[in-house]
Amino acid sequence: MAEAAAAQHQLLLACTGLLLLLLVSSSSVATARSIIKTLPGFPGELPFYLETGYVGVGENESVQLFYYFVKSQRNPVLDPLVLWLTGGPGCSTLSAFFYESGPVSFNLTYNGGLPTLELKEYTWTETLNIIYLDAPVGTGFSYSTTQEGYTTDDYKSAAQIYEFLKKWLIQHPEFLKNNLYIGGDSYSGIPVPMIVQDIYYDSERGGSPRLNLNLQGYVLGNPVTDAYIDKNSRVPFAHRLTLISDGLYESAKANCNGDYVNANASSEQCESDVQEIEELLRDINIQQILDPDCTFSSPIPNEEKSNLQRSLAENPTDFLSQLGEETMYFCHDYMYILSETWANNRDVREALHVREGTKGYWKRCNISGLAYTEDVISSVAYHRNLSKTGLRALIYSGDHDMSVPHIGTQQWIDSLNLTLADTWRAWYTEGQVAGYTKRYTNDDFALTYATVKGAGHVAPEYKPQQCYAMLKRWFAYYQL
Amino acid sequence: MAEAAAAQHQLLLACTGLLLLLLVSSSSVATARSIIKTLPGFPGELPFYLETGYVGVGENESVQLFYYFVKSQRNPVLDPLVLWLTGGPGCSTLSAFFYESGPVSFNLTYNGGLPTLELKEYTWTETLNIIYLDAPVGTGFSYSTTQEGYTTDDYKSAAQIYEFLKKWLIQHPEFLKNNLYIGGDSYSGIPVPMIVQDIYYDSERGGSPRLNLNLQGYVLGNPVTDAYIDKNSRVPFAHRLTLISDGLYESAKANCNGDYVNANASSEQCESDVQEIEELLRDINIQQILDPDCTFSSPIPNEEKSNLQRSLAENPTDFLSQLGEETMYFCHDYMYILSETWANNRDVREALHVREGTKGYWKRCNISGLAYTEDVISSVAYHRNLSKTGLRALIYSGDHDMSVPHIGTQQWIDSLNLTLADTWRAWYTEGQVAGYTKRYTNDDFALTYATVKGAGHVAPEYKPQQCYAMLKRWFAYYQL
Incomplete structure (x- = not known):
């Protein structure tokens, strides 16, 4: 009996689904x-x-x-x-x-x-x-x-x-x-x-x-x-990975009472400790601290890197062609560019059935382009x-x-x-x-x-x- | 004058060296x-x-x-x-x-x-x-x-x-x-x-x-x-690299008073904490904690690894031939074997002018073979x-x-x-x-x-x- 009831319920469910589907498919866009x-x-x-x-x-x-x-x-x-x-x-x-x-x-x-x-x-x-x-x-x-x-x-x-x-x-x-x-x-x-x-x-x-x-x-x-816990934990994390010294960490901990996010509202000493910490972490790849920092937005006074960055910005295809697989794996930012090249190709968009005229340049991460409130x-x-x-x-x-x-x-x-x-x-x-x-x-x-x-x-x-x-x-x- | 004196001193020094050299070279072995x-x-x-x-x-x-x-x-x-x-x-x-x-x-x-x-x-x-x-x-x-x-x-x-x-x-x-x-x-x-x-x-x-x-x-x-400082620091290190939990670390620190080397002389709770820590670190590559543990002495209940180990022990040449460069870099223990194969070759010893009969099998690290006291x-x-x-x-x-x-x-x-x-x-x-x-x-x-x-x-x-x-x-x- 219970099984029959369950089967009936399943049938009903499937039918509801079908009904809703038919209902929905009347709108050509939604389907x-x-x-x-x-x-x-x-x-x-x-x-x-x-x-x-x-x-x-x-x-x-x-x-x-x-x-x-x-x-x-x-x-x-x-x-x-x-x-x-x-x-x-x-x-x-x-x-x-x-x-x-x-x-x-x-x-x-x-x-x-x-x-x-x-x-x-x-x-x-x-x-x-x-x-x-x-x-x-x-x-x-x-x-x-x-x-x-x-x-x-x-x-x-x-x-x-x-x-x-x-x-x-x-x-x-x-x-x-x-x-x-x-x-x-x-x-x-x-x-x-x-x-x-x-x-x-x-x-x-x-x-x-x-x-x-x-x-x-x-x-x-x-x-x-x-937002608070995540960001605040970067300081003890950096200390654990020995990116900041024991002395500076102890000082910041004491001066900031363990709150590094609201450093400017705390003591001047706290603010200066946190600034020093930020300076020490400035050129660290925040996504994987052992990887090189391959982003090309941070202005590092190093000619070799600047050249790379310029070449990447001006002609990503040529730039990427010069890289080995190893570098791509190591510099995820470079590997990511392939998705941009691929997804902005006309044939690709057609193959994916992307509706024409709905999207300009595709970005892997459209961070600045969103009208989004993190509430x-x-x-x-x-x-x-x-x-x-x-x-x-x-x-x-x-x-x-x-x-x-x-x-x-x-x-x-x-x-x-x-x-x-x-x-x-x-x-x-x-x-x-x-x-x-x-x-x-x-x-x-x-x-x-x-x-x-x-x-x-x-x-x-x-x-x-x-x-x-x-x-x-x-x-x-x-x-x- | 000072320069002349310096030059004289240099000359004297060189002569002393030469004299000593002549003295020493009378022994054919030493030279x-x-x-x-x-x-x-x-x-x-x-x-x-x-x-x-x-x-x-x-x-x-x-x-x-x-x-x-x-x-x-x-x-x-x-x-x-x-x-x-x-x-x-x-x-x-x-x-x-x-x-x-x-x-x-x-x-x-x-x-x-x-x-x-x-x-x-x-x-x-x-x-x-x-x-x-x-x-x-x-x-x-x-x-x-x-x-x-x-x-x-x-x-x-x-x-x-x-x-x-x-x-x-x-x-x-x-x-x-x-x-x-x-x-x-x-x-x-x-x-x-x-x-x-x-x-x-x-x-x-x-x-x-x-x-x-x-x-x-x-x-x-x-x-x-x-010996004490180096070994004792492994516990806070393992904690920093999140190989042991915050809770266990805090417990060990309190129970052992920060002394993890003499754990058995401390409390039972300390000893048990340190044992738990050792268990957590058992299969970690102590030389580089992110690398795989490629030593073939540790008995890990994993068939795939055991096979590798057996193959390595029985026929290192065949085993090494199967590995890629990447694995060698990642498993320093494998890469090390090349030096053993090389240094035990007869032509190599001859080329290096190793005196015949003075050395049996050459080991990269002859740890157990030394009559050495670390005093x-x-x-x-x-x-x-x-x-x-x-x-x-x-x-x-x-x-x-x-x-x-x-x-x-x-x-x-x-x-x-x-x-x-x-x-x-x-x-x-x-x-x-x-x-x-x-x-x-x-x-x-x-x-x-x-x-x-x-x-x-x-x-x-x-x-x-x-x-x-x-x-x-x-x-x-x-x-x-």
């Missing part, structure tokens, strides 16, 4: 989805299912959010569905797709012209269905049909992403039953827990449309979480709420990232006052220590925290093998 | 020195001056210390003369020669047979005359003609090295005028300051033979200095004495080394109570932060301390470009 069989730069047909499309959200669906969807190469019916966001805000999800977890990436031996694509190892889509979303509006290929539509903030964007997800699932009812996870890195640390909370309470209340999202949990890498200063409260649910969370930190240091991340996790379920221990891949992990619980809630040894800000860019092993285990409910 | 024009594995003539030889020291010169001498490729007359030691004790100086500062090294694309040699970048012999010495006896190709000769300790070995240096200079009087430095890394941190002190006070007292060594200072990299537990007192002289010192630390962590090195330097002359600041190579440095003085004494960012235990093996830039500047009396 835009294309199956992509080939991609410029990739030889032959793609050996995985790739779909791109737009979903209209907000008032009159004036905001058109662009996505890339890759089906799991194992079992798309049984494997989890993950909605993945990138940071910035303003960074295109194509960055996550190419440089983190997607099935293809650029051949780093670049000889000019259109960058070529190749299959890559450790792609998460081997075992996960992933929707890569360009959000907030203005990011990647997402756009607005109205000028007002571009003005957004953390709350509005989180709501739009949730709306996107519901509509996407209505269009893809076959994924309604899959375990659903929301994930992302860097600035996604703000919207992800907001969206997760929205989904969770909505489904408890019975939201509209009643979709019964099969939400299981969330994943965050080096997540921006609390959620901390998402810790969301994490605290979620820790009272039956969800599960995986939070990981590349331990050489100074932009969102693991120290701050551990600090806010500790502030949730969870129960330590598994004590700090090494986790391994291929017989080597890949990092350290501990696990917390709170009744049915479970949070796994892990460091990725030697990784920078977006950990999978630095340690793809380790990160995929971690993700795969966690999604399969194994211990790291 | 063994050969100019090496070609080396097996290197194509054509060597484009640098290489000399090898033995110098007999100790009673009846029963201890025969082997050396490799490379003349500066800039100006051997004006450039400094450096006596360089390696660590262990028991590691051959060929390791420093090939993997650190010498002009040639192995081609890491290994296809079996005799490893091939190639010129390398950032060789210190571009601007320095370097004597690479196999010491203490039993190390590399150094040997003893008597069984008792092999029994040695820190004091005896330091005295023998000093005796070596005097005799070598008597044989090479043309280098008596050069600025003289003693240097080394790792365990050399014990003998180097001892030898420097011997030379310094001997020349003050007017030792015999009266050689007027032109001693200027000393250089040490990640030096073993104080100097700390060389801090020597550093303290030297800080009252007019000498100069350069101490550097690869900041990712956990075997002799920079934390301990900075601690003993601080204990010398010197005056801070230049405050902690970044030092640069090629427009990038290569590390941090500060400078101390004590009247005429000057000590430069520097970290090498991202480097492991023997820093030049990891960061050759940065280390050579640092050395070159320091030897030229520039600021880093």
Whole structure:
């Protein structure tokens, strides 16, 4: 009887989905989805299912959010569905797709012209269905049909992403039953827990449309979480990595009372200590403190570097052609340029079914171009709420990232006052220590925290093998 | 008049040298020195001056210390003369020669047979005359003609090295005028300051033979200095690099009163904390905590690694042939094996003029084969004495080394109570932060301390470009 009822419920659900789908498809804009069989730069047909499309959200669906969807190469019916966001805000999800977890990436031996694509190892889509979303509006290929539509903030964007997800699932009812996870890195640390909370309470209340999202949990890498905690932890982090001296650190700690963010409101001595610290960190690559600083915005009085920078700014193709694969890996900023060259190619846009005239120059990270207000200063409260649910969370930190240091991340996790379920221990891949992990619980809630040894800000860019092993285990409910 | 007197003094000095040389050369053993024009594995003539030889020291010169001498490729007359030691004790100086500062090294694309040699970048012999010495006896190709000769300790070995240096200079009087430095890394941190002190006070007292060594200072990299301080600093180091948790570190600090070396003499809680710490660090590469642990002695329950290890132990040539250059760089233990294959080749020994029958199997590090007593537990007192002289010192630390962590090195330097002359600041190579440095003085004494960012235990093996830039500047009396 119970089974029959369940089957009936499933049928009803599918029908509702179908109905909503038909309803929605009456609007030609909202249903835009294309199956992509080939991609410029990739030889032959793609050996995985790739779909791109737009979903209209907000008032009159004036905001058109662009996505890339890759089906799991194992079992798309049984494997989890993950909605993945990138940071910035303003960074295109194509960055996550190419440089983190997607099935293809650029051949780093670049000889000019259109960058070529190749299959890559450790792609998460081997075992996960992933929707890569360009959000907030203005990011990647997402756009607005109205000028007002571009003005957004953390709350509005989180709501739009949730709306996107519901509509996407209505269009893809076959994924309604899959375990659903929301994930992302860097600035996604703000919207992800907001969206997760929205989904969770909505489904408890019975939201509209009643979709019964099969939400299981969330994943965050080096997540921006609390503007104060994150930034403040850079000083102890820099000390631990011996970028500032013991003496200066002790002085700053005493003079600033451990608050380095509001240094100018503290004593003059504190302000001067913090200035000295900033000077010491000026030329450090904040994303991975051991990598060279390859950005070409910082004015370093070094002729050799200046020449490189000029050449890069004036003729990136020529510049990149001269670099070896090794340099590209070491200077992620250079490797990133390939995505810009690729995504601004006319054939590529056509292949991706990007609507003509909706987007000017594509930037990997459209940081300055967004009309975005960061009005959620901390998402810790969301994490605290979620820790009272039956969800599960995986939070990981590349331990050489100074932009969102693991120290701050551990600090806010500790502030949730969870129960330590598994004590700090090494986790391994291929017989080597890949990092350290501990696990917390709170009744049915479970949070796994892990460091990725030697990784920078977006950990999978630095340690793809380790990160995929971690993700795969966690999604399969194994211990790291 | 003063000039004439100086010239006379120089002449006298040269004559004394010549006289002593004639005296010494009557013993055929003691004068063994050969100019090496070609080396097996290197194509054509060597484009640098290489000399090898033995110098007999100790009673009846029963201890025969082997050396490799490379003349500066800039100006051997004006450039400094450096006596360089390696660590262990028991590691051959060929390791420093090939993997650190010498002009040639192995081609890491290994296809079996005799490893091939190639010129390398950032060789210190571009601007320095370097004597690479196999010491203490039993190390590399150094040997003893008597069984008792092999029994040695820190004091005896330091005295023998000093005796070596005097005799070598008597044989090479043309280098008596050069600025003289003693240097080394790792365990050399014990003998180097001892030898420097011997030379310094001997020349003050007017030792015999009266050689007027032109001693200027000393250089040490990640030096073993104080058994207690060095080892104890591993725990705060591991915490800083987030290998152990904040909670465990705080607990250990409180329970052990900051003394992790004598944990078993402390509380039970301290002992258990330290055991937990050791467990967390068990599979970490102590030489560079971010590198994989490629040693094949540690029994890790991982099939893939075990297979590698078995293959390596049973057939190193085949094993190495399968590895790429990248793996060799990443797994220094594998790269080291090339030196073993090379130095145990019959043609190589002949080319180096190694005396037949004096040496069995050559080990890069003959750690277990030495009859050596480490009886100097700390060389801090020597550093303290030297800080009252007019000498100069350069101490550097690869900041990712956990075997002799920079934390301990900075601690003993601080204990010398010197005056801070230049405050902690970044030092640069090629427009990038290569590390941090500060400078101390004590009247005429000057000590430069520097970290090498991202480097492991023997820093030049990891960061050759940065280390050579640092050395070159320091030897030229520039600021880093």
